[in-house]
Amino acid sequence: xxxxxxxxxxxxxxxxVERMMSLAERxxxxxxxxxxxxxxxxxxxxxxxxxxxxxxxxxxxxxxxCPVCVTPNRELxxxxxxxxxxxxxxATFGDMLRVPGSRSSLVQARTSGADVRVVYSPMDALTxxxxxxxxxxxxxxxxxxxxxxxxxxxxxxxARRDLRNFSVLVAHKLVPPALRALLTSGEVRxxxxxxxxxxxxxxxxxxxAFLESEFGIPSVIAGFLPTDLLEGVVGCLExxxxxxAEVRNRYAxxxxxxxxxAAKSVLEETFEPCDAEWRGFGVIPESGLxxxxxxRRFDALERFTLDLPxxxxxxxxxxxEVLKGMVSPDECKLFGTACSPENPIGPCMVSSEGACAAHYxxxxxxxxxx
Amino acid sequence: MCLAVPGKVLEKDGMxxxxxxxxxxxxxxxxxxxxxxxxxxxxxxxxxxxQKLDAAxxxxxxxxxxxxxxxxxx
Numbered sequence: 001x002x003x004x005x006x007x008x009x010x011x012x013x014x015x016x017v018e019r020m021m022s023l024a025e026r027x028x029x030x031x032x033x034x035x036x037x038x039x040x041x042x043x044x045x046x047x048x049x050x051x052x053x054x055x056x057x058x059x060x061x062x063x064x065x066c067p068v069c070v071t072p073n074r075e076l077x078x079x080x081x082x083x084x085x086x087x088x089x090x091a092t093f094g095d096m097l098r099v100p101g102s103r104s105s106l107v108q109a110r111t112s113g114a115d116v117r118v119v120y121s122p123m124d125a126l127t128x129x130x131x132x133x134x135x136x137x138x139x140x141x142x143x144x145x146x147x148x149x150x151x152x153x154x155x156x157x158x159a160r161r162d163l164r165n166f167s168v169l170v171a172h173k174l175v176p177p178a179l180r181a182l183l184t185s186g187e188v189r190x191x192x193x194x195x196x197x198x199x200x201x202x203x204x205x206x207x208x209a210f211l212e213s214e215f216g217i218p219s220v221i222a223g224f225l226p227t228d229l230l231e232g233v234v235g236c237l238e239x240x241x242x243x244x245a246e247v248r249n250r251y252a253x254x255x256x257x258x259x260x261x262a263a264k265s266v267l268e269e270t271f272e273p274c275d276a277e278w279r280g281f282g283v284i285p286e287s288g289l290x291x292x293x294x295x296r297r298f299d300a301l302e303r304f305t306l307d308l309p310x311x312x313x314x315x316x317x318x319x320x321e322v323l324k325g326m327v328s329p330d331e332c333k334l335f336g337t338a339c340s341p342e343n344p345i346g347p348c349m350v351s352s353e354g355a356c357a358a359h360y361x362x363x364x365x366x367x368x369x370x
Numbered sequence: 371m372c373l374a375v376p377g378k379v380l381e382k383d384g385m386x387x388x389x390x391x392x393x394x395x396x397x398x399x400x401x402x403x404x405x406x407x408x409x410x411x412x413x414x415x416x417x418x419x420x421q422k423l424d425a426a427x428x429x430x431x432x433x434x435x436x437x438x439x440x441x442x443x444x
Contacts, residue, residue: 003428004376004411015438040372067371093416095371121417123399143416146372150418153401198372201413201421227435253428254376254413254421263402263420353371 003253007225008048016230017053023237024055033059033189034236035325037175038196039066039353040224041232046362050229058233061188061325062355064178064278065196067143068095069323069347069354072277073311075171076101081306082138082169083114088304089132091125092140094118099350102312122154122168129158129166138300141168146198148172148289149263152270155291155298167300170290173276175199176207177287181278183215188325192236193219197228197251202267204259205249212245223251270295279347280320319346322355329356336360374415376423379408389414 006012024032036042042062045051054060064070080101083090090106097107097118110116115135119125122139129137141151151168158166175196182188195208200221211217218239222232231250239246249255269292276288291299317339318332329335329348339345341357348354377391387400389412396414400406403419411423 003423003425003432006432011439012432012435016435019438038372093371121399123417143371146374146415146420149402149420150399150416153399153418157401196372198374198413198415198420201374250431253424253431256421256424260402260421262404266402351371 007223007227009227013226013230016227016234020053020230020234020237021055023234023241024058027237027241028057031057031059032237032240033061033191034194034233035061035063035188035190035192036194036232037063037065037179038194038199039069039351040198041065041194041196041222041229042355042358043353044224045229046358048226048229050226050233051362054233058237061190062322062358063193063325064182064280064323065175066348066351066353066355067147067173068099068351069319070173070178070278070280071099071142071171071347072279073102073313074277075169077103077308077311078301078306079140079169079171080104080106080109081308082300082304083109083116084112085136085304087134088136088138089115089117089128090138090140091117091119091122091128093142095351095353096140096142098344099347100314100345102309122151123157126154126158126161126163126166129163130161133165136165136167136303139166139168141170141172144173144175144196144199145202145267146196148271149202149260149267152266155270155295156266158298159295167298167303168291169300170271170288172271172289173278174273174287174289176203176210177284178278178281179208180210181281181284181287182324183211183217185324190217190325191240192217194232194236195219195221195247197221197223197255200249200251200255200259202260202263204255204257205247206258208247212247216245218245218248220248221251221255223254278323280323314345317346319348319356322348329359332356372415374413374420376411376413379406379410379412382406382408387412387419389419
């Protein structure tokens with residue numbers, strides 16, 4: 001593992017910390033606002049301690065980078081309704097379980113007798129479907145470009161095996177359109193983006209080119225180990241200091257310029273882009289995926305008729321604003337009082353990589369002034 | 371949600387691979403990286419290899435980081 005482990009070495013982080021400090025000093029008194037777009041980055045910045053090393057004039061905002069958090073109540077309600085249907089087994093990644101929809105959650109549905117199973121891989125759902133042909137198995141397809149190809153490959157495998165009792169609720173979201181929506185709204189000032197490492201392993205660097213060409217904003221693709229996180233910050237500060245708006249790839253050991261071509265072709269074969277609703281943003285054009293017509297038989301919403309009331313939002317929950325980097329979690333009146341990881345009200349507190357959960361767990365080291 | 375962990379490919383049988391994560395072995399699918407071979411490092415997410423490690427790039431990054439340390443002002 002000599003090529004995968006040293007990226008956490010202190011001997012390698014120290015020079016990066018020094019470089020970060022000298023760049024920040026050079027930029028002072030300017031306040032530099034960086035946004036990390038990925039929930040795994042949010043957590044990693046806290047967990048590794050890198051966040052606590054940030055200079056005073058560098059602010060790190062969390063963006064719309066946690067799939068669980070950006071899933072709107074309408075989709076959550078559909079998931080819970082599907083789980084509550086007779087003869088249906090719902091297979092899901094674990095972080096969806098406790099997310100409250102308008103009126104319930106998957107875990108509450110399970111308590112009421114629904115068959116909700118947590119899986120590690122979408123392929124596990126195929127195993128359930130094959131094991132019991134008398135039951136319908138629905139997989140909850142949540143996640144960004146990192147996860148969508150794994151679900152796409154699973155659907156193609158289901159087609160090869162001609163499975164009749166397997167379907168997917170497709171709630172996948174795409175990162176670049178959300179960044180565009182964020183910048184177009186003009187609600188938040190962002191000097192540079194730290195771009196999601198694992199989304200980028202799939203899509204590559206090219207889809208972010210508009211950040212530079214249309215908005216003049218620099219960005220750095222970064223990984224998740226201490227040196228990676230520091231390289232992300234240092235790269236952003238260098239680009240800001242030299243007034244360059246390029247997309248830099250500092251996770252080249254896993255991210256190729258064109259991404260993962262095989263994964264992109266699996267995605268392309270399975271899904272087509274469609275408009276999608278995001279918590280906090282509303283509908284963002286071409287930011288979601290739907291099954292292509294020849295695979296539509298695997299679409300759970302085509303297979304089951306759901307008659308659902310209009311979704312309801314929790315009064316006072318600021319998750320939507322948190323996801324846009326407009327407010328810091330501790331600016332929400334519910335934060336740490338009515339809403340905590342033990343009793344979460346909003347999705348950003350439920351998901352372990354939600355900004356609210358991360359801030360709660362590690363304590364907000366520096367209040368973000370927005 | 372986008373968590374992915376690197377491990378070494380020990381076996382490959384069609385689209386099924388066995389990956390070693392520092393002593394823990396897990397099965398994964400290679401549909402998204404069909405050309406991966408035994409001995410390479412795989413980045414695994416949700417039961418699938420989503421990318422393989424570019425060893426030359428990893429070496430390059432480590433070398434750059436080490437050099438940075440050597441040339442850092444005291």
